[in-house]
Amino acid sequence: MKRWTTAAMVLLLAFSLAACGGGREASQLEVASSSNTLTVDTPQEKSAGATFSSQAQEEASLPPEESIQQTDDEEGxxxxxxxxxxxxxxxxxxxxxxxxxxxxxxxxxxxxxxxxxxxxxxxxxxxxxxxxxxxxxxxxxxxxxxxxxxxxxxxxxxxxxxxxxxxxxxxxxxxxxxxxxxxxxxxxxxxxxxxxxxxxxxxxxxxxxxxxxxxxxxxxxxxxxxxxxxxxxxxxxxxxxxxxxxxxxxxxxxxxxxxxxx
The missing domain is CATH 3.40.50.360 (Flavodoxin domain)
Structure with missing residues (x-):
């Protein structure tokens, strides 16, 4: 009877440990997934903003085409x-x-x-x-x-x-x-x-x-x-x-x- 009771207690303890380990792995997976989502989205927004700013600066530095044409027309x-x-x-x-x-x-x-x-x-x-x-x-x-x-x-x-x-x-x-x-x-x-x-x-x-x-x-x-x-x-x-x-x-x-x- 004692042997049976002991065996039952060992099985119950093993089951509890397995359940706790699975829960920790699931929690770690959620955090990693959430972290990956933030890591991917944020750099994309910054990159898009930097590209837009660069294009705007390049376009602003070019002389207006109308001004160049008006200068050429002054030869009249x-x-x-x-x-x-x-x-x-x-x-x-x-x-x-x-x-x-x-x-x-x-x-x-x-x-x-x-x-x-x-x-x-x-x-x-x-x-x-x-x-x-x-x-x-x-x-x-x-x-x-x-x-x-x-x-x-x-x-x-x-x-x-x-x-x-x-x-x-x-x-x-x-x-x-x-x-x-x-x-x-x-x-x-x-x-x-x-x-x-x-x-x-x-x-x-x-x-x-x-x-x-x-x-x-x-x-x-x-x-x-x-x-x-x-x-x-x-x-x-x-x-x-x-x-x-x-x-x-x-x-x-x-x-x-x-x-x-x-």
Missing amino acids: GGDRLVVYFTYGENAALPDGVDVSASASIQLGEDGQITGNTGMVASMIAEAAAADLFSIRTVQPYPDTYDATLDQAQEEQGENARPELAAQLENLDEYSVIFLGFPNWWGDMPMAVYRFLDEVDLSGKTIVPFVTSGGSGFSNTIAAITQLEPGAVIQEGLSIGGSGAVDAQDQVTQWLEELGYVQ
């Missing part, structure tokens, strides 16, 4: 204007005038009568992508160049200001003004003085050009500087009157040196 010449006075567009010339009979009148590419300064003005406008404005007087000059020079000398003596047929109304659109004229008696035509009296070119760049029989600018640059003290005066171009028709290469080289032609 929409802010440039060629203002000029020329004999052929201000003289009372008869219909059918023979342009080959005078060195002071020319036939432009558009078939219209112009002068030496007008020819150079058209070359500048085409090469520099600029607009054109012709200074014209209400009262035309004589139909011969000699008579026109006589009248020009009288106007200088009187410090006259001939009335202009049109005024420039959209000057604010331009920042660069190419200003051209013939050299009459060592000075600008008085119509050009009238134009400069009527406009304010402060803050703008004036690029002068002149046609002459050999005197170049004479004292006209100083006169322009005095009339427009708030403007920047750039290096000008002097063309011999007889060479105006063939001045394209000289004009282009000058504009390239000033940076108006790439």
Whole structure:
């Protein structure tokens, strides 16, 4: 009887120990499983956040594409204007005038009568992508160049200001003004003085050009500087009157040196 009782007690103790061991293994498995879940999820969230931040920083460091395109578009010449006075567009010339009979009148590419300064003005406008404005007087000059020079000398003596047929109304659109004229008696035509009296070119760049029989600018640059003290005066171009028709290469080289032609 004692042996049986002892055997029963041993079996009961063994069963209890097995049950306790199984419970501890189950608890350890749950903790490990829970720990693995946390370990996997948390690094994934951090990695995703770091990747997003890196992409945002890289995109923010790149220059906007629109800014690059706007910089490239600045090569255009929409802010440039060629203002000029020329004999052929201000003289009372008869219909059918023979342009080959005078060195002071020319036939432009558009078939219209112009002068030496007008020819150079058209070359500048085409090469520099600029607009054109012709200074014209209400009262035309004589139909011969000699008579026109006589009248020009009288106007200088009187410090006259001939009335202009049109005024420039959209000057604010331009920042660069190419200003051209013939050299009459060592000075600008008085119509050009009238134009400069009527406009304010402060803050703008004036690029002068002149046609002459050999005197170049004479004292006209100083006169322009005095009339427009708030403007920047750039290096000008002097063309011999007889060479105006063939001045394209000289004009282009000058504009390239000033940076108006790439």
